[in-house]
Amino acid sequence: MAKFKYVAKDKAGRTVKGEVEAADKKHAVEILRGKELLTLKLEEARRAALAFPSLKLISAGPKVKMDDIVVFTRQLATMTGAGITILNSLDTLGDQADNATLQKVLWDMRDSVNTGKSLSEAMGDHSAVFSAYFVNMVRAGESSGMLDDVLDRVASYMEKTSALHKKIKSAMVYPAVVTGMAVVITLVMILRVIPVFKEMFSGFGATLPAPTQFLINLSDAMRHYFWLFVLCAAIGAFAMRWYVRTDKGRLAIDGLKLRLPVFGPLFRKVAVSKFTRTLSTLVKSGVPILSALVIVAKTSGNMVVENAVNSVKESVRGGESIAGPMGKSGIFPPLVTRMVAVGEKSGQMETMLTKIADFYDAQVDAAVEALTSLIEPFIIAFLGIVIGGIVISMFLPIFKMSTLIAF
Numbered sequence: 577m578a579k580f581k582y583v584a585k586d587k588a589g590r591t592v593k594g595e596v597e598a599a600d601k602k603h604a605v606e607i608l609r610g611k612e613l614l615t616l617k618l619e620e621a622r623r624a625a626l627a628f629p630s631l632k633l634i635s636a637g638p639k640v641k642m643d644d645i646v647v648f649t650r651q652l653a654t655m656t657g658a659g660i661t662i663l664n665s666l667d668t669l670g671d672q673a674d675n676a677t678l679q680k681v682l683w684d685m686r687d688s689v690n691t692g693k694s695l696s697e698a699m700g701d702h703s704a705v706f707s708a709y710f711v712n713m714v715r716a717g718e719s720s721g722m723l724d725d726v727l728d729r730v731a732s733y734m735e736k737t738s739a740l741h742k743k744i745k746s747a748m749v750y751p752a753v754v755t756g757m758a759v760v761i762t763l764v765m766i767l768r769v770i771p772v773f774k775e776m777f778s779g780f781g782a783t784l785p786a787p788t789q790f791l792i793n794l795s796d797a798m799r800h801y802f803w804l805f806v807l808c809a810a811i812g813a814f815a816m817r818w819y820v821r822t823d824k825g826r827l828a829i830d831g832l833k834l835r836l837p838v839f840g841p842l843f844r845k846v847a848v849s850k851f852t853r854t855l856s857t858l859v860k861s862g863v864p865i866l867s868a869l870v871i872v873a874k875t876s877g878n879m880v881v882e883n884a885v886n887s888v889k890e891s892v893r894g895g896e897s898i899a900g901p902m903g904k905s906g907i908f909p910p911l912v913t914r915m916v917a918v919g920e921k922s923g924q925m926e927t928m929l930t931k932i933a934d935f936y937d938a939q940v941d942a943a944v945e946a947l948t949s950l951i952e953p954f955i956i957a958f959l960g961i962v963i964g965g966i967v968i969s970m971f972l973p974i975f976k977m978s979t980l981i982a983f
Contacts, residue, residue: 580604580620584613591616597703603870640678640705642738646731648678653727662695681705694718709854709875712868716861726861733857740846740940747944751951758959765966767802770795773970787969823879830879834907838950842943847881848912849936856929866893881907898925 579595582604586592592613598604601618608615648669655665663686670682681702688698696715699706710730717726774792777784784792798805819825833843851872858868866889873885884905891901899917902908912932919928 580618582608582613582615583617584608584615586614587612597700597708600870603867606867640675640681642734642741644673644675644678645705645710646734646738648673648682649727649731649734653724653731656727657724663689678705695723707875709858709871712863712871713858713861716858716863720862722861729857729861733853736853736937737850740849740937743941743944744842744846747948750948751955754955754959758955758962762962762966765963766791766795766798770966770970771799777973785969785972787965788972791966791969827879827883830881833878834880838947842940842947843878844907845936845940845943847876847878848908849933849940851876851881851885851908852912852929852936853933856926856933859929860926865898884908 579597580601581593581595583591583593596604596607598607601620604618605615608618651669652665655668656662660668666682666686666689670679670686673679673682684702685695685698688701689695694715696711696718699714700711703711713726713730714723717723720726770791774795777788777792820829834840834847836843854872854875855868858871859865863871869885869889869892873882873889876882876885884902884907887905888898888901892898897917897920899913899920902916903910903913915928915932916925919925922928
């Protein structure tokens with residue numbers, strides 16, 4: 577989401593100024609029109625920090641976890657369904673919130689609602705906590721008079737999304753820990769063990785085998801210039817972080833994710849599941865299809881998928897169906913496009929999208945389990961090659977010496 581500065585006329589003819597958060601300028605104009613404002617001037621509010629996004633390394637405060645948002649949403653839905661006013665609900669939930677950041681946000685929202693803002697407008701003022709998807713779902717619930725039902729759908733969606741992310745993270749923990757341990761063991765051997773062997777080999781008076789000499793030279797270089805290696809690694813990490821945060825870098829990395837031989841299919845299934853479930857929930861809640869596609873694009877988490885959804889949105893704006901442009905994008909599998917086409921023809925789009933999301937959730941579960949089983953032998957082989965290679969290289973001169981003594 578981007579911030580836009582605007583100058584507009586209200587119903588009384590007065591000139592008003594302010595800022596609004598939106599996906600793009602068209603979306604910003606629609607938001608202002610919904611507030612009964614006539615836009616005179618609209619431009620993106622640029623901040624100095626955006627020129628170097630990677631420099632923003634320190635958070636302003638503790639983040640609000642998705643689990644906290646899910647609990648808040650469930651509780652708000654229950655209280656709204658029981659007839660408790662939004663103002664009293666926010667006041668109560670703010671008092672009992674464990675997260676200090678969320679508590680402050682809820683109290684700010686309470687004050688905003690108390691001054692006449694709607695719940696969706698109050699949430700829109702805190703885009704760091706509530707996503708565009710969340711805000712637009714609440715706006716649709718307010719318009720339809722089914723806010724409690726919509727909040728339940730949002731909570732269910734977030735629970736499934738959170739569960740999906742946790743499964744993927746848990747699958748990555750084991751290989752990450754083992755790889756980290758392998759790196760630490762390798763560094764200890766290079767910096768501490770190999771120098772001991774070097775002292776022992778110095779009295780041999782013979783030419784050392786090439787692998788042994790290479791490891792000794794590497795150990796000497798790392799011990800004498802360790803600070804330089806650390807500095808280069810830090811600069812490389814900083815440069816990569818900056819590159820990934822640029823549009824070009826993010827597009828390149830996101831495209832690479834989808835093309836990876838083992839992880840690529842998993843990332844693609846996650847993207848399809850997230851796209852279909854988000855779009856299904858938005859359509860079911862009465863959000864217009866063009867607005868829904870804008871939100872889905874921004875919340876996709878992958879720039880390649882985001883560009884594909886934006887292309888679909890423009891085609892739909894031009895009068896085409898959804899399934900046709902989806903098939904041309906090359907991102908969505910034929911199964912998805914055909915089921916969407918059936919949903920469009922039968923008028924059951926949200927049902928089809930939900931079925932696709934459930935199917936791909938099951939596919940992701942199976943892929944994560946298979947990936948975990950597949951990674952383990954690769955890690956063992958990696959440890960054997962690296963650690964075993966170092967050990968064998970260090971003992972080669974001893975084997976050579978014992979052979980000479982035998983003869």
